[in-house]
Amino acid sequence: MDLLYKIIFYINGFIIVWAMVGYPVSLKIIGKLFKKRELKKDFSHQPTTTVMVVAHNEEKVILEKLNNIIELNYPKEKIEFLIASDNSTDKTNEIVKQFVKEHQNFNIRLYEVKKRKGKTNAQNEAQKTVKTEFLVMTDANSILDKDSVKELMAAFTSEDIAYVSGRLSIVNQTSSDVSSAEASYWDSDLATREIEGRIQTVTAGNGALYACRTKDYYDFDPIQCHDSSMPLLYALQGKRAIANHDAIAYEKAGEVIEDEFGRKVRMNRIILKHILPDIRILNIFKYKWFSYFYFGHRTCRYLLWISHLLVFITNALLLSESWFYVVMFVGQALFYLLALVRAITKSNNKYLTLVYYYCVTILAQWVGVYSILTGKAKPFWEKAESTR
Known part of the structure; x- marks a missing residue:
């Protein structure tokens, strides 16, 4: 049995280390080669x-x-604006209708979704009314740089490029330790995506700003989100999903841990399917770098919830084997204890906050898995007020 415990311990230990350290470091090296x-x-x-x-x-x-989108620096005769209202019950629709009435020199229209089924469904319904060649999608709480659309369109330099993601810039990273931790995460992830897209294709985008050809749009199941589903779809079709980080969207991160935790739970509502969503990904001869990118950037990260648990349990069962396992177990216990100390004391210590933020991320994965297994995962959610 000890051999089995060791196998489980080292495999899952590798997954954790590779996801958080190995893959980012390897990608920096690969990026220099390319x-x-x-x-x-x-x-x-x-x-x-x-x-x-x-x-x-x-x-x-x-x-x-x-007011932000009508100021975009793009030929007026070539741009349209479509507000897809997902069964809004407040004054959203009234505000949009009044705005349209007062700005008739712009091509703005409102599409009202009658039954709330979430963001992806609203996009699916509204997209069917689009007649333009390209479609740019953005969130209501994201403010776009005036050149963002021009930058996105400029990146479609060949037919094999099917998707271009912009850069999400966190504007309130100094407002709280939570928003600061989220900003740090995004900065490192953006660097990773830039290299992936430059070499072949990104493994995910972000919902704040991205674009695709209208003819390439796909009606995803409402439980899915474009952020993770679109790049994967196009990669499997032999097309490219890239990042142009000069196309910028500004947005607030959650300033309280409850908001960020809720957002991460939503992100993990289909985590089990995304560990290995398609067996074809393993064909490195056909998909080349994408296979490597997906395993390191997605598969390993989507396994962190179970890998941390298995490493902890098998480590406890191997304590009598050698001092190495004792040291590793004490290290893990201290790591989780530091997160607990931060949760109780609300300390502003930078390093405690990073440990705490990481543990909250893992916990959010567990909640996402629980929602899936209990049938409680849903395609819509209540927005985080601190991001508005």
């Missing part, structure tokens, strides 16, 4: 484009968003 590969842009590429904003009860931010 440093001559740069993102190409063609700013003369300005096709007809629809900017879709999905909103559910966003009366607090929708007017600011509307």
